[in-house]
Amino acid sequence: MAVSSKNRMGGDWWAAVMPLLATAVAFALALLVGAFVLLALGADPIQAYAALLDGAFGTSTNLLRVFTRSTPLLLVAIGVCIAFRGGVINIGAEGQLFVGAVTATAFSLAFANSLPPFTVGFLTLLVGTLAGAAWGAVPGFLKARFDVNEILSTVMMNEIAIQLLLFLLSGPMIDPAQVAQGTRVPQSARLPEVAWLLELDSRSALHIGVLIAIAMAVVAWIVLWHTTIGYRIRAVGQNKDAARYAGISVRRYITLAMTLSGALAGLAGAVHVQGAEHRMVEGFAVGYGFSGIVVALFGRLHPLGAIPAAFLFGVLLVGADKMQRTVQVPTATVIVLQGLVVIFVVSSDYFVRRWLARRAARAIQAPAAAPVVKQEAGV
Amino acid sequence: MNDILAIFIEAAALTLLYSTPYLYAAIGELFVQRSGVLNLGVEGMMLMGAFTAIYAISPDGLGFHPLVGVLFAAAVGALMGLAAAVVNVTFQAEQGISGIGFSLFGLGLSSLLFKVLAGGVIVARGFDPIFIPVLSDIPIVGRILFQQNVMVYAAFALVPISVWVLNRTRWGLQIRAVGQNPAAADTMGVNVVRVRYMTLILGGALAGIAGAALSTALTGIFQENMTEGKGFIAVALVYFGGWSPWRVMGGALLFSVANNLQIWAQIYDLRIAGTPIPPNLLIMVPYILTIAVLIFARQRRRLEPAALTKPFQRGEN
Numbered sequence: 001m002a003v004s005s006k007n008r009m010g011g012d013w014w015a016a017v018m019p020l021l022a023t024a025v026a027f028a029l030a031l032l033v034g035a036f037v038l039l040a041l042g043a044d045p046i047q048a049y050a051a052l053l054d055g056a057f058g059t060s061t062n063l064l065r066v067f068t069r070s071t072p073l074l075l076v077a078i079g080v081c082i083a084f085r086g087g088v089i090n091i092g093a094e095g096q097l098f099v100g101a102v103t104a105t106a107f108s109l110a111f112a113n114s115l116p117p118f119t120v121g122f123l124t125l126l127v128g129t130l131a132g133a134a135w136g137a138v139p140g141f142l143k144a145r146f147d148v149n150e151i152l153s154t155v156m157m158n159e160i161a162i163q164l165l166l167f168l169l170s171g172p173m174i175d176p177a178q179v180a181q182g183t184r185v186p187q188s189a190r191l192p193e194v195a196w197l198l199e200l201d202s203r204s205a206l207h208i209g210v211l212i213a214i215a216m217a218v219v220a221w222i223v224l225w226h227t228t229i230g231y232r233i234r235a236v237g238q239n240k241d242a243a244r245y246a247g248i249s250v251r252r253y254i255t256l257a258m259t260l261s262g263a264l265a266g267l268a269g270a271v272h273v274q275g276a277e278h279r280m281v282e283g284f285a286v287g288y289g290f291s292g293i294v295v296a297l298f299g300r301l302h303p304l305g306a307i308p309a310a311f312l313f314g315v316l317l318v319g320a321d322k323m324q325r326t327v328q329v330p331t332a333t334v335i336v337l338q339g340l341v342v343i344f345v346v347s348s349d350y351f352v353r354r355w356l357a358r359r360a361a362r363a364i365q366a367p368a369a370a371p372v373v374k375q376e377a378g379v
Numbered sequence: 380m381n382d383i384l385a386i387f388i389e390a391a392a393l394t395l396l397y398s399t400p401y402l403y404a405a406i407g408e409l410f411v412q413r414s415g416v417l418n419l420g421v422e423g424m425m426l427m428g429a430f431t432a433i434y435a436i437s438p439d440g441l442g443f444h445p446l447v448g449v450l451f452a453a454a455v456g457a458l459m460g461l462a463a464a465v466v467n468v469t470f471q472a473e474q475g476i477s478g479i480g481f482s483l484f485g486l487g488l489s490s491l492l493f494k495v496l497a498g499g500v501i502v503a504r505g506f507d508p509i510f511i512p513v514l515s516d517i518p519i520v521g522r523i524l525f526q527q528n529v530m531v532y533a534a535f536a537l538v539p540i541s542v543w544v545l546n547r548t549r550w551g552l553q554i555r556a557v558g559q560n561p562a563a564a565d566t567m568g569v570n571v572v573r574v575r576y577m578t579l580i581l582g583g584a585l586a587g588i589a590g591a592a593l594s595t596a597l598t599g600i601f602q603e604n605m606t607e608g609k610g611f612i613a614v615a616l617v618y619f620g621g622w623s624p625w626r627v628m629g630g631a632l633l634f635s636v637a638n639n640l641q642i643w644a645q646i647y648d649l650r651i652a653g654t655p656i657p658p659n660l661l662i663m664v665p666y667i668l669t670i671a672v673l674i675f676a677r678q679r680r681r682l683e684p685a686a687l688t689k690p691f692q693r694g695e696n
Binding site: 037041042089091140146147148149151152153155156157158159160163164166167170171252290293294297329330333334335336337338339340341342343346347350358 | 419423462465466469470471472473476477478479480481482483484486487488490491494495512603607608611613614615617618657659660662663666667669670673674677
């Protein structure tokens with residue numbers, strides 16, 4: 001008996017490592033295909049990737065900049081994880097982030113003077129979070145109530161948010177200074193300083209948001225795996241019918257998962273505008289919502305896994321700027337790489353599943369086979 | 380009075396023209412979904428098709444005949460469809476996510492090629508209108524229906540053809556069988572994997588053509604992310620059309636109208652209470668409409684393929 005239990009433990013260790021291994025291989029393959037794309041464009045891939053690494057790790061400021069860029073990615077990714085665990089695919093982080101950021105901006109510009117200074121930063125974050133939550137709640141409710149495909153509705157909500165943002169920045173929320181100069185560049189006024197997040201390093205614009213994001217990852221992990229609400233969200237995500245028989249309101253938890261997901265994307269927007277940008281401009285945080293999805297997937301849909309994944313994609317984003325300058329390759333390369341990472345990671349699941357199935361089949365076979373399994377596990 | 384009639388005729392003719400990208404992409408997606416696969420990579424395939432076509436025909440690019448450009452776009456789309464088939468059918472990936480991957484890939488690669496090959500600016504003269512003899516002389520109707528370019532005629536011809544293929548041919552029967560009950564189709568000797576590969580390649584090719592229509596027949600230019608979600612709208616149109624090509628066509632026309640609101644508002648200087656309507660608010664209309672349409676589409680699920688988004692593994696279903 002002792003032997004078989006040792007086998008099972010060894011097997012479980014492999015079951016935990018295999019998905020990580022598959023993800024790493026998928027990432028390597030994405031970089032390899034990316035290298036061929038670079039070659040086809042006439043750029044030296046080794047030089048390009050070296051420039052990318054140098055851009056991210058070359059100086060301590062660059063490295064800190066990676067943390068600044070990773071912060072909104074991590075927050076978005078945590079939200080995407082929660083939605084995924086609840087069985088909903090949130091492609092709408094991009095729009096939820098915009099709405100959170102623009103609402104936070106409007107709030108702090110309107111109310112900063114009439115509130116106690118030490119509360120402004122926190123209240124602005126809260127308002128941004130709630131706005132993102134509301135933007136996420138809509139597709140969540142539509143899926144729960146009308147069975148509207150959430151992938152399509154969130155994509156549409158993104159487009160609506162983009163237009164809303166452009167409308168606000170070029171009209172009602174335009175920077176008075178731009179109007180006075182007659183240039184009318186679509187951007188908001190600068191946020192009042194009381195709404196800024198505590199800065200940790202001025203050259204890389206690193207701010208306290210990075211700690212908020214890591215704390216949120218831990219909170220999300222605790223909520224999902226150690227509270228009743230989290231248990232129910234995951235139950236609905238794994239098997240709606242079983243959850244329904246267990247007396248869980250599937251509709252309510254689908255809406256909730258999407259709302260929480262939107263809340264985190266909204267928080268990401270608020271954190272980014274209050275911590276790094278200090279004003280809304282056209283093209284603010286473009287692509288962060290989609291990158292956050294890739295990060296979530298790469299972190300294997302676990303809030304804690306999202307932490308290293310967000311760092312890795314922060315490296316890609318910061319490094320891409322340097323790569324563009326050094327080998328004259330457009331930053332769109334990073335979007336290509338992200339697409340490839342998604343494709344390879346979702347494909348790699350197939351091999352993990354097949355490996356797990358084979359192992360399960362072996363385990364079912366006669367107990368006499370146990371020593372053989374042990375030998376194989378040892379190899 | 381004549382002015383209003385003239386405006387209406389122009390608007391109707393433009394509606395047909397602008398519905399073509401939706402139509403090609405949605406009909407392609409319809410084949411894919413009827414075989415039980417959800418291809419969410421349409422957006423990326425359209426973008427790749429859009430750039431390929433205009434680069435192939437532009438004098439600054441390869442300088443081919445416009446039809447060759449469309450053929451290139453179809454080939455690139457088909458290639459991406461094949462890749463999507465490997466990922467979704469063979470590797471049985473989660474179709475919602477893999478599609479986002481292909482859309483990101485297409486967005487990135489088309490932007491990249493646009494910058495590297497075309498230097499960020501490319502224009503081309505696309506298709507001239509073809510006046511159908513006799514028919515184009517009919518008042519009003521002639522201008523609306525029979526003075527369009529070849530991409531428009533082909534798009535609308537595609538609708539009855541796809542109805543015929545789906546309902547009257549052996550291949551159409553196989554597609555429907557594979558989408559409804561792949562295990563049963565497999566037992567009857569239908570190669571489920573092969574049918575799904577073929578629909579995905581066809582869907583990719585049509586998405587590529589949809590992109591080509593957008594860049595060469597509608598605008599004559601390429602811009603980064605010029606599809607602006609049209610690929611995703613095309614996927615939504617398949618739901619809206621209840622998996623029937625005729626109703627998908629109706630949806631494409633509806634979206635074309637919504638899409639053009641903002642153009643007409645500018646051309647004809649539409650105002651509400653004396654102030655021009657902000658264009659951004661009008662651009663939102665098709666996206667809001669999509670969501671509304673998806674809410675009502677759930678009543679039309681008679682033709683919904685039962686195996687949609689479910690990967691097939693012999694012996695497991």
